[in-house]
Amino acid sequence: MATATRFAFTQPSSPGVEFIIELTDDATIAHARRILSGDEKNEIHVHGRIIKQRVPYNPKFSFHIDPRTIRFFQMAIEVCDANMVYVEDHLDEAGGAFLPGGHWCPWDSKLTRELKE
Template identity: 55%
Template sequence: MHRILTKIVTALAAIAALSVAAPAPAQAAESAYFVMTDITREQFVIKLTDPAKIQHARDLVNGETTDRPHVIGRILKRQAPYNPRWSYHLNTDTVDFFDQAIEVCDATIPYVEDHLDEAGGAFLPGLFWCDWTSRLVREVPAP
């Protein structure tokens, strides 16, 4: 029970840190785009600009690591040019990777789309989404 509580507290602390973190100063950053999928086999594109996160994503795609394989981030309820199939995308500044997270942020790609109007309340509080079955499958060129 103590291990479970520790994991929950750790996950909540990570979500809280993401929600209060000040945006990084504007700089000319490389952008990289990755396709993620989940248990539904649907595909969703994420954009990364942080060099360390880009490298981690490339390491995941290339099989060089299995550490923190799942994607977490804050949903923006609007379409992105690089992810046109979906009515939402992840705020690039909040995208990160995780091993385990709390259940309250877990949902599949199509489930988020189908319940987007409910996101931010009891469903995906704070608009944080952490698809437990998410995994990166490939890097794609910029649109």
């Protein structure tokens, strides 16, 4: 089991707002670090299943992404694409017609940094 490692991502559609994710899988952590170093140029956007619960490492939001479900993608279906602020504002609708199954894949997500504890 990997040591939990946190990363931030932004979306141009939400300027100045960061979303923090926690990764707990060695391969996914290594992939995230390759994105940040510029070695990974294809599968660079964040995907995962949201949990409607606030976590201490991401206090600006009432939800987080389940670390066990986080992967990175190049292309995804439109139905899981949404802006982080929009998700927060419509969290009660998430999991139904909006973000079916709680899957969130913001197409414009850009990993920006690894958080150092």
